[in-house]
Amino acid sequence: MSAFLPRRRAERRGLQLWPVGPVLALTFTAALLVAAVVFYAGWDLLGARGLKAERRLDSQTLFDLVKLSFGVVAGAGALVALVVAYRRQRVDEDGALREATRLHTERFTTAVTQLGDDSAAVRLGGVHALAGLADDAPTRGLRQTSIDVLCAYLRLP
Numbered sequence: 001m002s003a004f005l006p007r008r009r010a011e012r013r014g015l016q017l018w019p020v021g022p023v024l025a026l027t028f029t030a031a032l033l034v035a036a037v038v039f040y041a042g043w044d045l046l047g048a049r050g051l052k053a054e055r056r057l058d059s060q061t062l063f064d065l066v067k068l069s070f071g072v073v074a075g076a077g078a079l080v081a082l083v084v085a086y087r088r089q090r091v092d093e094d095g096a097l098r099e100a101t102r103l104h105t106e107r108f109t110t111a112v113t114q115l116g117d118d119s120a121a122v123r124l125g126g127v128h129a130l131a132g133l134a135d136d137a138p139t140r141g142l143r144q145t146s147i148d149v150l151c152a153y154l155r156l157p
Contacts, residue, residue, distance in 0.1 A: 017087060027079050100138040108133055108146065115153050127153070 114126030
């Protein structure tokens, strides 16, 4: 029994997302860190240490600062949009898996019902339906369940 535990733990058990607040903070911090490293590397490589300090801000420098601040705000907004889009995609994928599992369960129930029918042709159709369900199963567990039921039916006298 313990040999099967790692495989069960490896399968995804529902949707597990981190809270959006810490993810946004972590993403924003990582972006700032990357920007700081790139800025420092550019500053060091271009040899800008010998620049003289200006006492007054002229209109061009002020305009450049405004453009820079808008760029930082736009970048932060893009990071937020990226994280939200990623989470939405994960939620949609989980919903699709849930829907596929529900549909598989309905088809499985119908196929197993066919196995108990009095007519041999209907039972044969149930066997083929279970084989098709095993091929189309959305998860390994559902595939194995279909195979187990099919094998148990075929072992019946």
